[in-house]
Amino acid sequence: MTEGTNMTDNESETKTVAAEPAEETPILKVEEKHPDEDEKENGGSKGNIQEQVPVAVDESDFVHPEGGWGWVVMLAAMWCNGAVFGIQNAFGILFLHLLNEFGSPDDEDLKFKTALVGSLSMGMIFFCSPIVSVFTDILGCRVTAVGGAALGLVGLLASSFVTSLGPMYFTYGIMFSVGCSFAYQPSLVILGHYFKKRLGLVNGIVTAGSSAFTITLPFVLSFLLKRVGLHHTMRVLGIIMFVLMIAGLTYIPLLPKPANSNQPGRRCPPMKQVFNVNIWKSLGYRIWAFGIPAALYGYFVPYVHLMKHVEERFGKDSNKEVLLMCIGVTSGVGRLIFGRVADYVQGVKKVYLQVSSFVVIGLMSMMIPLCNVFGGLIAVCLLMGLFDGCFICIMAPIAFELVGSQNVSQAIGFLLGMMSVPMTVGPPIAGFLRDRLGSYDVAFYLAGIPPIIGGAVLCLIPWVEARRVQREEKEAAMQQMPELDTRGGAGRVKTADPDSVI
Numbered sequence: 001m002t003e004g005t006n007m008t009d010n011e012s013e014t015k016t017v018a019a020e021p022a023e024e025t026p027i028l029k030v031e032e033k034h035p036d037e038d039e040k041e042n043g044g045s046k047g048n049i050q051e052q053v054p055v056a057v058d059e060s061d062f063v064h065p066e067g068g069w070g071w072v073v074m075l076a077a078m079w080c081n082g083a084v085f086g087i088q089n090a091f092g093i094l095f096l097h098l099l100n101e102f103g104s105p106d107d108e109d110l111k112f113k114t115a116l117v118g119s120l121s122m123g124m125i126f127f128c129s130p131i132v133s134v135f136t137d138i139l140g141c142r143v144t145a146v147g148g149a150a151l152g153l154v155g156l157l158a159s160s161f162v163t164s165l166g167p168m169y170f171t172y173g174i175m176f177s178v179g180c181s182f183a184y185q186p187s188l189v190i191l192g193h194y195f196k197k198r199l200g201l202v203n204g205i206v207t208a209g210s211s212a213f214t215i216t217l218p219f220v221l222s223f224l225l226k227r228v229g230l231h232h233t234m235r236v237l238g239i240i241m242f243v244l245m246i247a248g249l250t251y252i253p254l255l256p257k258p259a260n261s262n263q264p265g266r267r268c269p270p271m272k273q274v275f276n277v278n279i280w281k282s283l284g285y286r287i288w289a290f291g292i293p294a295a296l297y298g299y300f301v302p303y304v305h306l307m308k309h310v311e312e313r314f315g316k317d318s319n320k321e322v323l324l325m326c327i328g329v330t331s332g333v334g335r336l337i338f339g340r341v342a343d344y345v346q347g348v349k350k351v352y353l354q355v356s357s358f359v360v361i362g363l364m365s366m367m368i369p370l371c372n373v374f375g376g377l378i379a380v381c382l383l384m385g386l387f388d389g390c391f392i393c394i395m396a397p398i399a400f401e402l403v404g405s406q407n408v409s410q411a412i413g414f415l416l417g418m419m420s421v422p423m424t425v426g427p428p429i430a431g432f433l434r435d436r437l438g439s440y441d442v443a444f445y446l447a448g449i450p451p452i453i454g455g456a457v458l459c460l461i462p463w464v465e466a467r468r469v470q471r472e473e474k475e476a477a478m479q480q481m482p483e484l485d486t487r488g489g490a491g492r493v494k495t496a497d498p499d500s501v502i
């Protein structure tokens with residue numbers, strides 16, 4: 001993720017707040033801390049000191065290896081990113097074969113039902129993400145990742161014996177994807193154990209894994225499906241998951257697990273750690289957490305339906321895999337370019353990059369039915385991929401701006417959970433429209449609308465944040481001039497506070 005990229009950084013920052021007992025690891029120190037100050041920054045308590053709580057040292061005290069075994073971990077995480085999202089992105093190819101093998105021609109809802117297999121699978125990866133964070137905290141990265149990959153492997157193998165759509169919802173739509181979700185998140189967290197200074201670079205390389213798989217897997221899948229059929233192809237995909245299990249074994253942790261998950265008799269972190277209410281205090285975050293999912297109802301539609309649309313428009317033998325390849329290439333390039341560009345865009349104005357991404361993605365989706373020459377579709381996919389890369393790589397930096405580093409992993413975790421709804425709902429609706437209307441045209445036109453609406457909603461964020469900053473500056477100024485209060489001047493300022501209307 002992709003956005004996980006930066007999430008890694010921030011997850012690790014959050015994790016250093018609480019840690020195992022000091023004697024177990026040399027990178028810990030004991031700090032005097034009030035028990036109620038769990039959520040504050042290290043060393044925040046100066047008054048009533050009631051107990052000694054061991055906390056991990058700041059990241060500045062822990063020297064990240066910045067390489068060594070970390071490079072192996074990086075390659076493993078890259079494989080993970082590629083395996084998980086490469087397979088999802090190439091679902092359009094599987095979709096064609098599911099329609100042929102499991103569908104009966106007189107089923108009126110065939111595309112709706114078949115699309116649901118892929119969208120459920122994509123949605124579950126995001127839906128599980130808040131739960132997986134908790135498991136990663138409790139069990140550690142390695143166990144969670146290897147267990148997840150094993151479940152994903154079993155899900156794929158089970159799918160390879162299935163002969164109708166019904167069981168496929170469970171084996172591919174749930175088992176496989178829940179496994180992927182459990183394998184994926186630790187791969188982001190573990191990078192923060194090995195890298196700090198090079199985390200940007202390492203994240204870039206790791207997320208390129210998804211692009212590399214999206215470029216190659218459609219060709220491999222098409223070849224296999226033609227040669228050995230759907231069932232054996234699923235088993236070959238199982239090899240990718242098996243390698244993913246091995247990859248998970250390389251996640252040797254360096255930073256300690258959060259203290260609360262290690263206290264005797266306590267199996268789960270406290271509720272306030274699981275549901276961090278701080279993130280909701282930011283109006284900007286609330287708008288973001290609503291706007292992004294709203295924008296994504298059409299997001300997964302091309303990944304599922306574009307291949308079928310191309311077959312219908314340009315014939316069965318058209319070189320449709322090239323289109324996914326184009327999305328993969330420019331999405332990779334987009335992540336690199338916009339990752340850099342974002343560093344030059346100040347604060348919350350980064351949201352405008354995401355807004356532009358959504359507008360372009362929406363327009364490109366609407367252009368799909370208008371392309372009567374294949375070259376047009378290639379151009380559409382190149383642009384779509386470029387701005388897909390932008391939207392993804394800018395996610396964590398924006399979360400960081402809106403809620404601060406202490407809350408960022410929760411903020412992203414919750415957002416990913418919310419994203420599961422549009423990811424799951426969009427493609428079956430598009431399938432339903434195709435079933436009823438006989439062509440994909442309306443489905444693609446409609447898929448372009450949510451990103452534009454979502455983008456418009458996001459435009460509120462910089463404005464809301466500017467008012468918040470203004471208000472905070474005024475409050476700070478008032479605190480510095482208490483005498484104004486007694487003369488009533490501050491009162492006037494207060495009533496004129498622009499944020500009082502928000």
Ligand SMILES: N[C@@H](Cc1ccc(O)cc1)C(=O)O
Binds near residue numbers: 086089210
């Ligand atoms: N197509 C995206 C899928 C994705 C979307 C959003 C995410 O946060 C993560 C992944 C990719 O390949 O990376």
